[in-house]
Amino acid sequence: MYRRFALEGDVHAALDLVPLAARRKLDLAGLKLSLAGWQALSRAERLALCHLPADTDEDVAVYAEVLRGFADRAGVALAPLAGAPARRDWAADAVGARLRDRLGPDGAPDDGALGRLTEEERYALFKLADPRRGPEKLRALLHELGLPRGAGGEAPAG
Template sequence: MALNEAPLLFRFEVDSSENLTYIPMCVRFNLDRFGLRISLAQWQLLPYEDRRLLACFPVDDDTQIEPNFDHALFEMMRTHANVEPEWFAPDEAPAWRNVNAVPGGIAHQSELANLQPPGLEAWAQLDPFQRYVLAKLARKPEGNHDFAPAMREFGLAVPR
């Protein structure tokens, strides 16, 4: 798969990513699928063009389709931050892949945002990357400022 021409940003991310100052969801997805971790401070050490390039990698769940994200990240981190990303074992069966159950954190975040959680049918109809995004935004117990905008963007924002 070829790189995308422009960074893969959702509308809700355009303001919150502040010109790639923060790690966009497409980069978080690729970090998670390759089992790599970098800090926000490390991300911000990369030049804008490197951050932009990393945000142009495809968001496909198959690491064999686009195996160069990890290599590019390692080279950029060594060159500009003099560090290497941390490795971790990726989750073999993350909750967002399961179309038969909406992760519990999503119901909690929906409640905090005064929204109805998505039903099973709506959850299953989201593309895998959208399910990843909602699950990622819903992983912590405190409210996430991007959760409700993401729900709106994905057509799921139904008030309680």
Template sequence: MSQMFDFEVPSCDGLAFIPLSVRYHLDAGDRRISLAQWQALPMADRERLSDFPVPEAGHDAAATADCVACLDRALAAAGSAPALDEQSTASGTGVPGLGEDAPAAPESVCRQAALHGMAPPDEAAWRRLGRFQRYALLKLSRKDKPNHDFRAAMQEFGLG
């Protein structure tokens, strides 16, 4: 599980929940699966999927394609429906808000920081974050209520 952030470990203990590294590849491949589909996979498949590398810069289309193909094989072997296709949501990668030219933290990250009584990352801090770190903060800030992992993620990334 080399691609798991420290703040994820308690939430993903035993890979009961979908790690952000797998979510990244699902989003980049414009796919989605349910939690029930994930939990129906054998542990060896969940571990294998969790080990696909996530780039810190740019986008690795080959790693995403390999991860999605591995997921499709695992779902078929488990007798589950394939991962559903979704409409692309972002700058060529299917990953929302990760354009390499994004100069500042998106509104959702700023809003989530405010919900936690934290200052949002300034432009310099946002640019210093790796692609996967920005993705994690974006994923954790999707809803208009406090996310239980957001503060820990900000602290792990040196932002809080």
């Protein structure tokens, strides 16, 4: 089972867009797959790419091999992902720093709360805290994860 975030809406029904869980695995594999390329894969292949594990280096290597096989079958180009983030980029302390930069020290959850999240949840926060993105989905995710804000322990406004 892979993590389905409520903020992604019905993306998981048709898998016509790349869910955050699959994006994390693509980042770990260091491969870029366009939206058109994702949509050229069969639904069964997209579902497999969501469900395949990426917990160890061996898992990631298998994931990349399976992805390459699916892409070859569909005639889809894959490219190396320049500047691909690594797991350390969404470690609890790194996500905390990114959230503090984005939300200010009183708006970010405390490091203890971030440390209790799964890797998929921290990855989603890492991606949605990107300053080039609007704040709506980040706020929705903070609310979905039930993360208190800063030292005051306030629940995120939602």
